[in-house]
Each structure stands twice: as C-alpha cells, then as structure tokens.
Amino acid sequence: MTAPAISIEPTETITKALRLMLSHKISGLPVVTPNGQLVGILTEGDLMRRSELHTEEKTSWLQGLLRSSGKQAGEYVHTHGRKVGEIMSTEPITIFPEASLRDAVDMMIRHRVKRLPVVRNEQLMGVVSRTDMLRALLPVLSDDPETATDETIRDAILREYQAQDKWAGGNFISVDVKNGIVELNGVVTDERLRIAARVVAENVPGVVSVIDNMTFVEPFSSTEIPPPLFP
Known part of the structure; x- marks a missing residue:
C-alpha cells in the first residue's frame, strides 16, 4: 500500500481536491477528519456530473414524479456542492492492513473500484491502488534470464x-x-x-x-x- 495516503478533510473545497488529484495523478482521495478517521472517499466518478460542465443527469418528467423531493435535493447537492463532504461517497469500500493481495484484487474487481483505503479501527493507514498492484507485478515479471537445465x-x-x-x-x-x-x-x-x-x-x-x-x-x-x- 501507499502510506501515508494523500487525503483531504470533508470541509475542504472540491477545488483543492481537484488540484490534489491532478498534481499527484490519482483518481481518488480518502476523506478524513482532523483526527484521521475515514468518513468517505472522493473519486473522479463523484465529479463527472457537475452543473459547471452541464453534465447533470437528464431525467424524464415521469422519473421526476417517481423521485422523492429528498432524493432530488440530494442529487442537486451532488452536482452543485462546493465542499468535499457534500459530494463524497460516504460508504467507501475498505480493507484491513493484514489482508492479502488476492483479497485486495478480489475486492477491486467485485466492487469496480480503483483504490481501497486501508483502515484499522476507523483510522486511515494508507491506500492500496491498482498502481500498487502493478508495482508488485513488475519484479515478478522480470525479463532477466535465469539459469536452468x-x-x-x-x-x-x-x-x-x-x-x-x-x-x-x-x-x-x-x-x-x-x-x-x-x-x-x-x-x-x-x-x-x-x-x-x-x-x-x-x-x-x-x-x-x-x-x-x-x-x-x-x-x-x-x-x-x-x-x-x-x-
């Protein structure tokens, strides 16, 4: 895993989050409180539908009738909110530090995520990502010839x-x-x-x-x- 993880607090702006993600070339940020407790995760997917880009999801009048006012309000916050805590995913898929590499790969594929916050007692220990998997794979696939009969x-x-x-x-x-x-x-x-x-x-x-x-x-x-x- 990568530790310490690059993270952000829920009270920060999405502008700061975007700058962090772009400067560090990462697709997501664990969201933590000042004492290190993981409370969510902000990913590229959370930022795809934005009012500024005019990419909000279009709904038919029938879909609008079937959606409760609370759900519609929540969707509005997600596309217009300016704070990380307003648009982050609040139930991130996490993994324990003792988990195996196989466990991590299985979880990433099953949940279709690119990174897993590594958590112990609700505290963020680090992040394991697909890039970390590639780093682990490279030495195993070494092209250096070995001697064998x-x-x-x-x-x-x-x-x-x-x-x-x-x-x-x-x-x-x-x-x-x-x-x-x-x-x-x-x-x-x-x-x-x-x-x-x-x-x-x-x-x-x-x-x-x-x-x-x-x-x-x-x-x-x-x-x-x-x-x-x-x-």
Missing part, C-alpha cells in the same frame, strides 16, 4: 500442462528443449489452446525462447492451419 525446463512445462488438465490434458503437446529453447509440437483444435500452451512455456524460468510448431486443425472441416511464422 533443459531437463528442468521441460519437466516444469509438463507439470504445468498436467496441472491445467481442464484444457491441456491428453498429452496433445510434445515438448523438446535445447539450450533453453523450447520447441512445441502437436495438433490443437482451438487456436486458444496454442496460445495457452505457448504462454506456459514462456513463464518457466530459464526459457530463452519458444518455437511454436503446433498445427491447428479446424474440427468441423478438418482444415489444417500451420503454425504462425512470427509467434
């Missing part, structure tokens, strides 16, 4: 094929390795199988390159499509 590489590829038996079962792919160069041969009936088989090999440490010699056979017409010239 050809036999070790081949065994690792075959183990992963076995683990992915829902699509890689049946030993339809043969694997040969020489000096770290992997050669894949076999017949596939779905182009996606070819790509997945190649991705397995590319992810094994020590692999220098992958030669795709697999042939795609269209299952209905039995038409054979040779391997790509530039995999």
Whole structure:
C-alpha cells in the first residue's frame, strides 16, 4: 500500500481536491477528519456530473414524479456542492492492513473500484491502488534470464500442462528443449489452446525462447492451419 495516503478533510473545497488529484495523478482521495478517521472517499466518478460542465443527469418528467423531493435535493447537492463532504461517497469500500493481495484484487474487481483505503479501527493507514498492484507485478515479471537445465525446463512445462488438465490434458503437446529453447509440437483444435500452451512455456524460468510448431486443425472441416511464422 501507499502510506501515508494523500487525503483531504470533508470541509475542504472540491477545488483543492481537484488540484490534489491532478498534481499527484490519482483518481481518488480518502476523506478524513482532523483526527484521521475515514468518513468517505472522493473519486473522479463523484465529479463527472457537475452543473459547471452541464453534465447533470437528464431525467424524464415521469422519473421526476417517481423521485422523492429528498432524493432530488440530494442529487442537486451532488452536482452543485462546493465542499468535499457534500459530494463524497460516504460508504467507501475498505480493507484491513493484514489482508492479502488476492483479497485486495478480489475486492477491486467485485466492487469496480480503483483504490481501497486501508483502515484499522476507523483510522486511515494508507491506500492500496491498482498502481500498487502493478508495482508488485513488475519484479515478478522480470525479463532477466535465469539459469536452468533443459531437463528442468521441460519437466516444469509438463507439470504445468498436467496441472491445467481442464484444457491441456491428453498429452496433445510434445515438448523438446535445447539450450533453453523450447520447441512445441502437436495438433490443437482451438487456436486458444496454442496460445495457452505457448504462454506456459514462456513463464518457466530459464526459457530463452519458444518455437511454436503446433498445427491447428479446424474440427468441423478438418482444415489444417500451420503454425504462425512470427509467434
């Protein structure tokens, strides 16, 4: 996570919030009281429908009849309010500091949010964002070559094929390795199988390159499509 988090108090103006978001290139701000208690979050989405931009939501006369006066008043505040506390989302999706990276990703995807305030005892500890996920991913995807024997590489590829038996079962792919160069041969009936088989090999440490010699056979017409010239 990023700590301390860039935050703002509910009594501040949205002008200050906008300047903070633009200067720090972030899509949202946790909203906290002077003692650090998280009370909401202000995101780009909260600022999309504004009277100044003439982007307020248009409603039909029927929708207007069905909406209570209180709801309409609340919508007016959201599009015209000048203080952060007036337009912020008051029920932000949060996460505990002890949560796993998987938990954070699951929550972001499930709730369709880009950042999660990290909270303990209602106090803001930091923020974990999609950018933080990318930072964690980069060293794992290092392009630096690793040393491994050809036999070790081949065994690792075959183990992963076995683990992915829902699509890689049946030993339809043969694997040969020489000096770290992997050669894949076999017949596939779905182009996606070819790509997945190649991705397995590319992810094994020590692999220098992958030669795709697999042939795609269209299952209905039995038409054979040779391997790509530039995999």
